Amino acid sequence: MPDPASKLHWEDFAPGRVFEHGDLLVTREDIVAFASEFDPQPMHLDEEAARQSMLGGLAASGWHGCSMFMRLLAEAFVLRSASMGAPGVDEVKWLAPIRPGDRLTLRIEVTGTRPSNSRPDTGFVQIAAALRNRSGVEVMTLKSSIMIRRREGAPA
Amino acid sequence: MPDPASKLHWEDFAPGRVFEHGDLLVTREDIVAFASEFDPQPMHLDEEAARQSMLGGLAASGWHGCSMFMRLLAEAFVLRSASMGAPGVDEVKWLAPIRPGDRLTLRIEVTGTRPSNSRPDTGFVQIAAALRNRSGVEVMTLKSSIMIRRREGAPA
Numbered sequence: 001m002p003d004p005a006s007k008l009h010w011e012d013f014a015p016g017r018v019f020e021h022g023d024l025l026v027t028r029e030d031i032v033a034f035a036s037e038f039d040p041q042p043m044h045l046d047e048e049a050a051r052q053s054m055l056g057g058l059a060a061s062g063w064h065g066c067s068m069f070m071r072l073l074a075e076a077f078v079l080r081s082a083s084m085g086a087p088g089v090d091e092v093k094w095l096a097p098i099r100p101g102d103r104l105t106l107r108i109e110v111t112g113t114r115p116s117n118s119r120p121d122t123g124f125v126q127i128a129a130a131l132r133n134r135s136g137v138e139v140m141t142l143k144s145s146i147m148i149r150r151r152e153g154a155p156a
Numbered sequence: 157m158p159d160p161a162s163k164l165h166w167e168d169f170a171p172g173r174v175f176e177h178g179d180l181l182v183t184r185e186d187i188v189a190f191a192s193e194f195d196p197q198p199m200h201l202d203e204e205a206a207r208q209s210m211l212g213g214l215a216a217s218g219w220h221g222c223s224m225f226m227r228l229l230a231e232a233f234v235l236r237s238a239s240m241g242a243p244g245v246d247e248v249k250w251l252a253p254i255r256p257g258d259r260l261t262l263r264i265e266v267t268g269t270r271p272s273n274s275r276p277d278t279g280f281v282q283i284a285a286a287l288r289n290r291s292g293v294e295v296m297t298l299k300s301s302i303m304i305r306r307r308e309g310a311p312a
Contacts, residue, residue, distance in 0.1 A: 034223075037223075037227070038223040038224065038226050038227045039223070039226045039227070039230060040227075040230055040235070041230060041234065041235065041239070041241075043241070053240070053241075054240045054241055054303075055241070061226065062241075062242065062244075062245075063219070063222055063223045063226045066219055066222060067190075067193075067194040067195070067219045067223060068194065070194050070195045070217065070219045071193070071194045071195065071196075074195060074196055074197060078197065079196070079197065083197070084209070084210045085197075085199070085209075085210055085211070085218075085250075086218065086250065087249065087250060088218075088247065088248045088249040088250050089218075089245065089247070089248040090247065091244065091245070091246065091247070092244045092245040092248075093243065093244040094241075094242065094243060094244050147210075
């Protein structure tokens with residue numbers, strides 16, 4: 001079943017293309033709810049314990065940061081693309097704490113593309129992404145490859 | 157403020173040490189709730205759309221898998237260790253879909269350790285982790301380094 005042609009396909013992701021999207025407000029309640037379910041370390045749950053930690057105050061789980069990255073990535077282009085998913089993640093760096101009240105902005109740059117060897121209808125799009133807070137501080141960077149359908153199959 | 161000596165410290169993580177922990181039940185409601193908040197792609201939200209996708213049926217967001225990995229990691233040893241957090245993730249591979257009804261087990265192997273250059277009270281512990289379902293299929297693997305306090309500072 002072909003995707004509507006209006007969707008972004010592999011050919012639309014030229015290296016150097018940049019997407020920017022956000023902002024996403026992070027509340028104290030969001031931070032504690034995520035940590036309670038997935039990362040119940042005191043520094044993500046309790047202000048006093050967090051002050052004693054390397055983070056110096058309540059901060060979101062790094063995996064919460066990754067999950068918010070995904071939300072922004074979906075809104076930035078994935079939901080209007082012929083994306084098929086991703087085989088994994090090449091690298092994540094947690095650079096600075098994500099605090100209650102932060103508003104996060106996503107910047108994505110396409111760093112490379114290549115056709116799939118095994119699926120002639122598909123290609124890979126390599127991205128380098130950065131989440132920044134309102135002060136412009138990079139709180140997280142990430143590198144990954146996404147599988148996206150090609151408009152036309154590979155030439156025979 | 158020193159940690160209680162009973163906690164696991166950097167010296168306790170000899171290369172080759174293995175931790176196993178689980179099982180964690182994944183429900184359809186869990187999958188849809190996570191996806192609704194963080195990864196609203198149809199293949200994580202809707203059975204019919206998922207059947208048309210590469211996943212062949214409803215499956216958890218890869219980031220949901222990472223978040224459940226963190227939950228199991230916390231329970232496996234982080235919450236009873238002098239862990240200080242992690243600077244990032246070296247690699248994630250999403251190998252097979254996580255389905256409603258799956259029960260996930262975590263296996264972690266310590267693959268290396270090194271003292272921190274900048275913090276004599278701290279060391280890094282490298283881990284290779286795998287999430288498996290009840291059939292023994294690896295659904296996800298992950299490599300990372302965790303910062304853990306040393307029992308004694310480095311020799312002068």
